[in-house]
Amino acid sequence: MFEETGLKLDEDFLLAFSPERVDPGNPQFLTHNIPKVVGGVTDDSTVVAAQLYSQIVNDVYAVSSARVAEAAKLLENTFRAVNIGMANEMARLCYALNIDTWEVIRAAATKPFGFMAFYPGPGIGGHCIPLDPHYLSWKARQHGFDSRFISLAEEVNSRMPEHVVQLVADGLNDDCKSMKNSRVLLLGVAYKKDIDDVRESPALSIIDRLRAKGAQVRYHDPFIDELRFDDAHTESSGEPLKSVSLTDEELKSADCLIIVTDHSGIDYKRVCSLASLIVDTRNALNGELRKSSSARIIRL
Secondary structure (H helix, E strand, O other): OOHHHOOOEOOOEOOEEOOOOOOOOOOOOOHHHOOEEEEEOOHHHHHHHHHHHOOOOOOEEEEOOHHHHHHHHHHHHHHHHHHHHHHHHHHHHHHHHOOOHHHHHHHHOOOOOOOOOOOOOOOOOOOOOOOHHHHHHHHHHHOOOOOHHHHHHHHHHHOHHHHHHHHHHHHHHHOOOOOOOOEEEEEOOOOOOOOOOOOOOHHHHHHHHHHHOOOEEEEEOOOOOEEOOOOOOOOOOOOOEEOOOOOHHHHHHOOEEEEOOOOOOOOHHHHHHHOOEEEEOOOOOOHHHHHHOOOEEEEO
């Protein structure tokens, strides 16, 4: 595009790519101490871009081309999506077998080699992990390659909100209640803990499905004051919702409470003492809380 205007690469401009690497809400890894991958369209572009980034980050890792830099970014996020998909599928299998998924993962994680712990959840969210695998699959199809492994992980992850709603339905059914007109309270709607971002959050899909089944849906999230379903980052629809205060009455009146995002500022001991039915998708309720809880707890 630049050259079409008469400019020449390496004479009039330089061009490089450096993928974004960020973990929102993580105080340990910030811009300066996350290694920066840089790949130029030419060698000169690589050298100059690497020198530029070296002024603000501790480590710069130069690669041979912009294409390699972009492929590395796609691999990073697809790696997470695929492994989360495996954890989610294992969670559904363990639920069917009546085995504690989280205990299984903790046991496997004691192996000092050949295993990396990934954890299940209500679905994947954010602006990278749900999207990059789709882009990589699309690019693969352009070159006649069928990325079946990636597509399968996408399918598994996209079905997790449906599984969460089924857990709610099962729990209500055990209490002789139907989903229709039941009061369901979501704890957390951000796509991950302690941030104010709802992009691609699984909470949106869960709310859609609950509403479609006639549930009265409410939510509490200290970081998200309002949910609008006409936002460009969502595929959801319906009336907007405002975060409700987590009062004793709110907790007691909920027919089912779903922990969708495990924000650290929530008093989960209080939640367990006042709620009657809890679907915990994040393992937010540890062993001692579960043992002392007066609520019935269904875990992912």
